[in-house]
Amino acid sequence: MFKRARRPILAGLFAIAAAFSLAAAPAAQAQIPYLQLPAQQPKYASIVVDAASGEVLYAKRADSDRYPASITKVMTIYLLFEELAAGRLTLDDRIPFSTRAAAAPPTKLFVKAGDSITVDEALHALAIRSANDVAVAVAEKLGGSEARFAALMTLRARELGMDSTTFVNASGLPDSRQISTARDLAVLSRAIMRDFPQYYDLFSTGQFTFRGTVIRGHNSLLRRELGVDGLKTGYTNASGYNIAISGVRQGRRLIVVVLGGASTAARDNHAEDLLLTGFDVANRRDRGERITVAQNLFEPDPSGQIMRPSREQGDGEQDGLKIVLASAPPPPAATRTAAAAGSAGQWQVQVGAFRSRALAQEQLQMTRRRFASAFTGADTMVTDPSSGFYRARFTGLSEAKAKDACETLKARKQACMVIDPA
Structure with a gap:
């Protein structure tokens, strides 16, 4: 279980200003390698960002519209964190499941209509299981309906500086109207660890137990010795294989977003290469070398x-x-x-x-x-x-x-x- 501390919600203008520091990062960026050749990876986009400064170490198609898939759930979790931090919810509060929530397609927790789970269970199910039924239940709990909650998600995205993102559901299930960019998802990743550090260790949890069943997560990079401690994977046929990760080495934190991978392995290996090379570049820049990727x-x-x-x-x-x-x-x-x-x-x-x-x-x-x-x-x-x-x-x-x-x-x-x- 992650920490139960509370903190005030940051003022809207502060969040916007902080997010804009990412959007206005220095122009000296690296050029991106493709997973294979660009013609073979039309869905591909990626970005590497220094989490502290917001500097973009490299980017490719970072502002092109893409389907976020289940990385969407990072925003759903962000809004849950807001409720916890404001004291409007506790980890022990219950989230009921409507018929609509229970009917959501997999991946899911398979909670029946009329049943409920705790907020703590919901957070673990969203971050680790990527449960679509839980995303709908959370949306209905916080917004009254999923449509209203999606509007709140989009509003918060704009306040964070995610100008190219529109949410129409809380899960990331396929919808042509639900779009984002690699840059915007890096902004979101940076915001959730900046605004809610007391809860961020949720994303480093590899598994959880729900009603006697051990449920393991999808992010295999957490199990490699890379310093990765989050965040979220995603996949639909339309999006390809997506991932947003963050890792720390020698006190430096980087954020990597890869969208449109050809397979889980290709996506993970590419994200790993980006992260390791990003650390190498950043460290050598600290020593005065004028290098890029x-x-x-x-x-x-x-x-x-x-x-x-x-x-x-x-x-x-x-x-x-x-x-x-x-x-x-x-x-x-x-x-x-x-x-x-x-x-x-x-x-x-x-x-x-x-x-x-x-x-x-x-x-x-x-x-x-x-x-x-x-x-x-x-x-x-x-x-x-x-x-x-x-x-x-x-x-x-x-x-x-x-x-x-x-x-x-x-x-x-x-x-x-x-x-x-x-």
């Missing part, structure tokens, strides 16, 4: 040409992300060609980044078995884990050989990256 996946630009990855500038790269000098544009083509001419046989192909040397070596062995002809004569190496990752690489390749090998792997949907020796 760029993508290292091959990606077509608007003209249809394939853009090459920028040169690696350090060791913050994590499975599609790379830390680069913020003010270092790629050298002219002629210079790169001349440099490459003098570095034949020094190109590399990276086939993964792992948290153990054994996994990296296993990946190299597996790749050589499957693609022996692509790496004929190549050596292998595993880099030192200076940023927490062991990188599996084939070395001693010419430029043409490295590019051909990587294209061969990509055609079989295996991740790879060409490392330029220049």
Whole structure:
């Protein structure tokens, strides 16, 4: 059970001003990596935000309309927290279930019409189970009807600075009118931990027991050693796989929102990469480095040409992300060609980044078995884990050989990256 402390509701203007500090974050943002290629992920959007300052460390499609799915329930919980903080509800108060609430589609708690649960149970069911029937019951308890409660949700969203968000239900169940953005959901995540720190540990709870049954949550990132302590996942066919997380390392808290993932695993791994790279960037900025995050996946630009990855500038790269000098544009083509001419046989192909040397070596062995002809004569190496990752690489390749090998792997949907020796 989370803490039962109370605190006054912050004044509306203070909430708006605080939220605007996120919207007005510095323009020096990173460029986002896609989960694969942008044409394959039309629902994708993401953002990484420093929770203390509101600085956007990077964003992609962060202001594009998206379906929030069950991340909606963070706002439902926010309004419940307001009632607790104001003393209008206690954790032991009862929330009744109407016929409409009981009929909500799964995921749900399966409470029957006429029954009731406590506010404490409702909060755990919303945050951990993502129960749609509980969301409707809470909406009817606080708003009289779900429609009226959704209007209150939208009003509070505007007061928090979520200018692109409209709520029409309390659960996030599919409705084309219910839209938000990655930026707005980061604003909401930041607001709930800022305005109700005494209740925030609810989001770090991995399971709860309801009437003798242990119910486990959907956020697997809580179980990884990342410093993640919340917030919420979501999924519908229309939205794709969504997640909003927050994590702390060395006293610094970041917020990551990923929308439109292709699968639970792809979404979670991508959010993890964003979080880890965000911490690396923020810490190195503190030491005076002018760096940002760029993508290292091959990606077509608007003209249809394939853009090459920028040169690696350090060791913050994590499975599609790379830390680069913020003010270092790629050298002219002629210079790169001349440099490459003098570095034949020094190109590399990276086939993964792992948290153990054994996994990296296993990946190299597996790749050589499957693609022996692509790496004929190549050596292998595993880099030192200076940023927490062991990188599996084939070395001693010419430029043409490295590019051909990587294209061969990509055609079989295996991740790879060409490392330029220049």
